[in-house]
Amino acid sequence: MSELVIKDLHVTVETDDGTKEILRGVDLTITSGQTHAIMGPNGSGKSTLAYAVAGHPKYTIPSGSVTLDGADVLDMSVDERAKAGLFLAMQYPVEIPGVSVSNFLRSSLTALRGEAPKLREWIKEMNEAMKEIGMDPTFSERNVNEGFSGGEKKRHEILQLELMKPKIAILDETDSGLDVDALRIVSEGINRTVERNNTGVLLITHYTRILRYVKPDKVSVFVDGRVVATGGQELAEELEANGYVKFSKATAGA
């Protein structure tokens, strides 16, 4: 059993016009084996939450706490967070010229497991995982995300999720830009990870269509840098039908 606990998290960035507060007191708990969906309008701060938890250097955290099974996540370097069992599937995965997917994945797993996977077993493991997620084996020799289509980048993120077997995974709009088949394949990958590794998932999305495949245990509404409502799947349906107007007003009035 693992638990990622986010308490009263405030996050700011430096802009040309000074410091800008993006997260304004986020409270969230993500638990092993559970899927927690987050929905919110563009610019509400969902990716900021994901990045801040993963430790992107661009963000400053003036107050609040993030703990994983009691350990202070904010005190860890980015790689230490990954080693502690955190994973972030990015909304916009980064291209790394000249670094092959296979070299990248092997370096990552070597770091996470503390020893280099044996070459033969490694190739087998990688090929199987790629097959499951519907990536052609030739991708292993391509440079990380370079020239990948939007959908291919997302598959590559889920490939990493499956190989890295994190305790807690934050998936930032992994469903955006996927065709129907890819959506199903990627969703199956997420479900496999939850089943096999009892991973806890924070699923950031704009659409209920992924929630037909990946059943959320909870749905939260994220507006203007904080969680404004939490419920079950019915909340997602309501958002899809009526939008965020009701919740935006609620914050404006608050």
Add this chain to the structure above:
Amino acid sequence: MSSALQEKEILFKSTDARPDRIASSNPDDFLVPNGREEEWRYTPLKRVGNLHNDAKAEQDINYEIVAAGGITHSILSRDEVKTKFLATDRISSRTQSLWNKALVIDIPQELETKDLTWIKTDIKSGVQYGHIIINAKAHSKATIILEHVGEGIAGVNCEIIADVNSNIDFITVYDLARKGVIVSEHQFVINKDANIRSLVVQLGGDVVRYVPRAKFSGNHGAVELLGVFLATNGQFFENRVFVDHNMKDCKSNVLYRGGAQGEGSHTVWVGDVLIRKIATGTNTYEMNRNLLLDDGARADSVPNLEIETGEVEKAGHASVTGRLDDDQLFYLMSRGIDEPTARQLVIEGFFSGIFGEFTHPELKERLNERLNAAIERSHK
């Protein structure tokens, strides 16, 4: 006033890096540079062991060679060597007038070999001068690697003459000890349908100044001048590239990638491409990309393109200097990879854009080993 003197004055007064400079084997045709001249403005002349002024040879340069089958080589004295090499700056012309022994490599006509030919010069402490001539005869194909190591001070020039339809890969590696100094002018002459692909790698040494100059002796020739350099811990590496498109329908591709890290580390890349009036149908591109790995390092990058004809096929140049990308490092680290390893991966990846062209396994391995050692030094 003699006309040579007039030319000299024009040269030293000009503020842009005019490629049409004096060419001479007599050092007295060049003034002793004081560092204010355009072509010397970046070079730390205090650190070149007086190569630019009056440093005498203290010993002969030492050439070791392992040649591919069929390739002949000899070490010849001055009166045994025929050369038309005309130096284009003071150090180069001093080198040209002071070497005692030249290494001459002949790649016979129609010889094609995949085996590598390694030349190694160990620059012993003290001052030395050298000259290397590589003659690739018609229709030959070979790969030559020139590797400089050692801790001394040297001027070493090189001529690479590619005859009709020959195909030469020529790799120069500067991996001297921390206090080593070397200044080189390499002249490439490309005949009809010939193809030279050259790579320079600068990793070790206190000062490395490299001046590659390419010109054509027939139409339809092609030259690639590629380079990788990584200056750390106060090293100075300079590259001054000149491609003279003096024939029709020739192609040149100049791609250099450099990195600099640490207080006082400094890299310089100046790329001049001249397309003369007669050189119609020219296809040329030059590009320098630099990575500044911290705030103490400096990279100067100056691309120049001069076009005297209206009928070029393609001509482009570019230069980009940037920093290690935070998002790339973050992406790797978010997968558990520690910061030094993440930096190593990104830097290796950056250089592999050039190294990737060279697939010979032994060469690839040796280059990668040397590069990785240099990247590791940069972490310290």
